[in-house]
Amino acid sequence: MLARRGLSALTIAAALTLAGCGGGSGDTSTAAADTQKAPVKIGLVLPATGPLTPNGQGNKDGFEFYWDQHAHAAGGHPVQIVNADDEGKPDVAVAKVQELLEKDKVDLLAGFVSSASALAARDLAVRTQTPMVVTQAATSKLTSGDSSGLVSRVIATFEETMSAVTRTAVVDDGVKKIVFMGSDYVAGKDAETAVKATAQSNGATVTKSVFAPLGTQDFAPFLANVTADTDAVVAFFGGTDAVRFVQQYSEFGLKGKTPLYGHWSLTVDPLLVQQGKAAEGLVTVQEYSATIENAASTSFIEAWKAKNGGAVPNAWNEQGYVAAMAIAAGLESSGGAVKGAALAKAIRGAQIDAPRGKVTFDDKGQIVQPLYIARVKVQGSGFVNALDPSKSVK
Amino acid sequence: MNWTVQILNGVAFGLLLFLISAGLSVTFGVMRVLNLNHGGLYAIGAFVGYSVIHAGWGFGTACVIAFVVTAVIGALEEKFLLWRIRHDELAQVLLTIGVLLVISDVIEWIWGAAPKRVAPPSFLSGSVDIMGGQFPVYRLALILFGVVAVLVLIFGMDRTRLGAIVRAGVDDDELVRLHGIDLHWLFVAVFAVGAGIAGLAGVLGGPISGTYVGSEYDVLTLALVVVVIGGLGSIQGALLGALFVGLIDSLSKAAFPEVAAFSVYVPMILVLVARPQGLLVRSS
Structure with a gap:
């Protein structure tokens, strides 16, 4: 452009x-x-x-x-x-x-x-x-x-979050072949590095990495790279890109076939309201949710x-x-x-x-805090990122 | 995901591009008036449509209102701005880029800078199975609508009196005037229809190519690529260029996502080198 x-x-x-x-x-x-x-x-x-x-x-x-x-x-x-x-x-x-x-x-x-x-x-x-x-x-x-x-x-850094969610996919859910999808700038590259390293050290492989430009409106062509033998997609997208990505993942029939894992920015609450049923079952790593109970x-x-x-x-x-x-x-x-x-x-x-x-x-100025794994579930008339208390990953 | 789905997706996007660029191809190619504000008309249509839909008046009403609003704006632009400089293409470029910048800022001022979400009408939501893959119903409906629009426009341009006058007016405006036809109002009318179709495309494109500040520039670039590839001045050329760009865009992103950022420009450069006049050109 x-x-x-x-x-x-x-x-x-x-x-x-x-x-x-x-x-x-x-x-x-x-x-x-x-x-x-x-x-x-x-x-x-x-x-x-x-x-x-x-x-x-x-x-x-x-x-x-x-x-x-x-x-x-x-x-x-x-x-x-x-x-x-x-x-x-x-x-x-x-x-x-x-x-x-x-x-x-x-x-x-x-x-x-x-x-x-x-x-x-x-x-x-x-x-x-x-x-x-x-x-x-x-x-x-x-x-x-x-x-x-x-x-x-x-x-948390991408290294922390994307490693945590990839570990959940590979170690807990037995995923072997991963396709990574992310925004085509430093954030997406960083997320990919973490996913690749974690997959490798746990016996899984990233078969393909697909980067879509920030501000992509139509993810349909990129989704063609999710082949039938893919066990899971691990993704990082933010903002309005995340809404479109999750909706199109469902519209083009991948939702029921290939499980989707991602960064919290993929299904943060205001986006989840727009994604609705398309996001159901999506597994993410979360840092804060209003369901956390403390004073x-x-x-x-x-x-x-x-x-x-x-x-x-x-x-x-x-x-x-x-x-x-x-x-x-x-x-x-x-x-x-x-x-x-x-x-x-x-x-x-x-x-x-x-x-x-x-x-x-810490001494680099990076926050030290807990992380949680969450799954998008139905609650009442809407959907929520339900934290899994048994999976506090840090 | 299978390739049938990708090809259908490319056709849907291509027909959307056709609606966007048909007006540009005719006004520039036949009338020799270059309106770079064409992208602005698309964006106005998109945002007006968004407001109408959010007022609860429905997707169909939004399409009609967006068409009318952008047709009026296009007519005013031609009547009061472009007609005076109809023989000076450089002046047209400068003037219409200025109008585009103003419209872009006005849109941001009215609607804010946050991207808007336009959902397909509820009866066109969901997906259907096609050859083992899934394809959104809305995009199928868009293909259907696009085909009807293509037929109507080709018929209008090649088989009606109005189309004949437009073509004649460009080749020999003296002769047309001798027949008692007011060329000025004819140009305004053609311009209005082209603008209206671009505005309509803004609403239809919302669920696929987005409703956001900045779409006016993205769309203008794509429309220019379509016109360059297809050749100026014919509906058929715009159709060929649009389908070509739509399919290249979809299939190249699917096959080589690494080159997504520039995949549509490569064929444009190749066409400019091999056939500078475009693939299909209206014979004069």
Whole structure:
């Protein structure tokens, strides 16, 4: 789509010029607290355009909910949020992050759904010594290869999640021949690496890997690669891609024949509502579900319902919420530091009583937390990701 | 999944591409007016259809309203913008790209940037067994509709008085005027029909190729590929180009998913090298 790339680059250039002249970009929420301590500006970078829009919106709602609950302040510091839309594209992310750092002078970066965007933004964060709290981008490269000490992430890596769900398929369900299907960018490649390694070390093989471009509308041609001798498909897709993939997997008759396993992003609750019966029986690895029972989860759910007309929070909302919790905990324990490596270190030192359970960060800034295996089942008039308590995998 | 299913899928996508590009092929090829906002008309149809469906008025009503709305927009575009510069193709390109950019932003402003989901009408949901594979009913219905549209358009262009006037008007507009025919309104009418069909394709394509901001550019690119391959100016050429692109796209993604991103451009380049005038060209 050369023409489109050219055109959208043109649009972005024009939009940036306009934004630069106009002075204010994005909607900013002002801090309520009138404290004397230094204010903190957070640049929240999430996709609000393109296939990953639902993921971004979910994170944003959860992140903002936390700050609304806590009067937009932590450790006495007023907190201000500047939103930016990276469209899930690394080139746009670079432009937006640069603008946040140079024009809006944010102290901290948060968000990121696309792994490609997060990797691109990390370079800028390292160069400017800006702490970065990642909500959803799950490539292992983001934390494993990082020695900057600036990045913290509140979700599991693809290495952890995709290994867990592949192990369930191979060890528990006896799957031998796997076809991997995923989004054609760093996230999909990362997921594939984990699936291949886990399959191999447990005596199974990935016979074919199929990558579809992010934003694929019709998965039907790609599904032709699932041959009759395939035991299972292990998949990673996100956002609106995930809805279409699961529906077309069923429409083209594969659902009853070849079991489908996947990352949690494939059947996260708001997508499951749209997928409906097409997703029944799908096995995924999950990090948070509103069915988890603990005090933190219960109070989170009650407060969320009260504010959102009885709606139940989903995994995306919880990720945004936990990212905000980590930032707040960092600001409370940083000894007055509101930026730079000192704040990043304080965030990594946080011990959080999150809705998903008690979590900490390892020395690479990667969250340490439980994972669960779930299966999509009928419940009442709809479908749910029912956690299997006997299969806590970590 | 078997190959019959993939071929059917390619035909369904090809016929959708035909509906998208038929208007472009006729207005550009016969009337020599290049409207790069054709993708914008598709997207307007798609989003208007989405709103109508979500208002509870049903899929069929959505198709009719999308057709009418985009036909009116297309007519206004031809009447007030393009007619003035009908002999200057470069000006047409610049003007219509401008209109496309504006329409893209207006769509985002009205409907938001999140992709929308348009489900097939309930009586066309589900799948049927075909040669041992399963195929969605909606796509079969789309093939049927596409075939009817092809026949109607070919008949309209080759066998009716209106079609004859359009063809004559391009070859010798003086002569047509001497017969007391107002060429301006004729062009507006043809333009409106082409635009309306593109808008209708926006609704029909929703369940397959998506309703999202940015589809205007994707669709424009595909429509241009179709027109380049099929040759300008004939319904038959647009049909041939569309089926060719639809089948290549489906089958190459199935056989070699690695090349999915550019598989439709390879045949376009080959056709441009071997037959720059396109596979089927209206003889002049």
